[in-house]
Amino acid sequence: MTTFGGIEKVLREASMRVTRPRVAVLAAVTAHPHADTETIIDAVRQEHPTISHQAVYDSLKLLTTLGLLRQIQPHGHIARYEARVGDNHHHVVCRSCGALADVDCAIGASPCLHASDDHGFSIDEAEVIYWGLCPECQSAKTA
Amino acid sequence: MTTFGGIEKVLREASMRVTRPRVAVLAAVTAHPHADTETIIDAVRQEHPTISHQAVYDSLKLLTTLGLLRQIQPHGHIARYEARVGDNHHHVVCRSCGALADVDCAIGASPCLHASDDHGFSIDEAEVIYWGLCPECQSAKTA
DNA sequence: CGCTTTATCTTGACCGATTCAAAATAAATA
DNA sequence: TATTTATTTTGAATCGGTCAAGATAAAGCG
Numbered sequence: 001m002t003t004f005g006g007i008e009k010v011l012r013e014a015s016m017r018v019t020r021p022r023v024a025v026l027a028a029v030t031a032h033p034h035a036d037t038e039t040i041i042d043a044v045r046q047e048h049p050t051i052s053h054q055a056v057y058d059s060l061k062l063l064t065t066l067g068l069l070r071q072i073q074p075h076g077h078i079a080r081y082e083a084r085v086g087d088n089h090h091h092v093v094c095r096s097c098g099a100l101a102d103v104d105c106a107i108g109a110s111p112c113l114h115a116s117d118d119h120g121f122s123i124d125e126a127e128v129i130y131w132g133l134c135p136e137c138q139s140a141k142t143a
Numbered sequence: 144m145t146t147f148g149g150i151e152k153v154l155r156e157a158s159m160r161v162t163r164p165r166v167a168v169l170a171a172v173t174a175h176p177h178a179d180t181e182t183i184i185d186a187v188r189q190e191h192p193t194i195s196h197q198a199v200y201d202s203l204k205l206l207t208t209l210g211l212l213r214q215i216q217p218h219g220h221i222a223r224y225e226a227r228v229g230d231n232h233h234h235v236v237c238r239s240c241g242a243l244a245d246v247d248c249a250i251g252a253s254p255c256l257h258a259s260d261d262h263g264f265s266i267d268e269a270e271v272i273y274w275g276l277c278p279e280c281q282s283a284k285t286a
Numbered sequence: 287c288g289c290t291t292t293a294t295c296t297t298g299a300c301c302g303a304t305t306c307a308a309a310a311t312a313a314a315t316a
Numbered sequence: 317t318a319t320t321t322a323t324t325t326t327g328a329a330t331c332g333g334t335c336a337a338g339a340t341a342a343a344g345c346g
Binding site for chain 1: 267
């Protein structure tokens with residue numbers, strides 16, 4: 001299986017063990033884009049009821065570090081994860097209900113990647129979050 | 144005093160009372176850009192030792208809502224505040240130590256404000272966070 | 287200016303996402 | 317299959333931040 005082979009290779013190259021929790025967490029996030037940690041824990045336990053929440057937290061952190069997952073955490077909301085990585089896309093977040101959707105940046109492949117004055121920082125990523133109201137909350141307000 | 148008059152006017156226009164905690168919090172954030180809540184509490188208490196942490200939390204939230212303050216909260220870091228608002232600037236955050244600096248966007252006044260596909264959201268703000276390493280952490284790594 | 291109303295503050299308990307730590311388990315290697 | 321040690325399990329702890337009830341003080345009025 002592609003997903004399987006992918007994670008195995010990445011883990012081994014990083015000298016990390018290929019464990020059930022790690023594989024299950026990657027699968028769960030792939031199946032549930034933008035899910036929060038609790039949702040992922042539940043999804044993982046559908047298949048493997050004995051996996052602890054701690055193992056899920058650890059796996060999420062490791063997979064994020066290795067670049068297999070990406071963490072999204074808008075102000076005032078808990079962490080969410082997605083398996084769509086490396087394509088430089090961004091997110092719209094609803095101020096009212098926290099709904100989240102993917103957006104490709106209007107500018108192109110590397111939007112805003114260069115700051116006008118980087119203060120000596122070596123920048124490797126530009127993260128963009130668009131804030132607004134989702135369609136549901138808009139109509140709820142006018143109603 | 145400009146700051147004073149400014150906050151009074153904004154609060155009254157919003158039908159909010161002008162209270163000591165609110166004025167003190169705005170002054171503290173102005174004096175300590177990018178400070179976290181605890182730092183602001185300490186600063187406020189230098190002048191007004193009896194102000195509670197709750198009042199500071201409430202004031203920060205209110206002033207942020209009214210647009211007098213802006214909250215910055217990069218992943219894995221606690222909330223910080225700044226009084227520089229309305230000029231559409233962004234931030235660089237150090238992945239290693241959490242250091243934070245202001246950046247004006249390279250693109251111009253309204254960087255990336257228009258998403259390619261907004262999924263029906265009405266977008267009012269595009270927030271950009273540049274991730275990287277600050278000068279200190281860069282030299283620490285090579286050393 | 288003192289009185290009334292009620293928004294705001296103080297106090298102190300509480301919450302929930304995440305982390306820590308120690309003992310138990312299982313992946314990798316020989 | 318046995319050994320090593322990275323990972324996981326378990327369960328407590330941490331810590332920003334929030335909630336709630338009673339006390340206080342801004343704002344408006346006589």
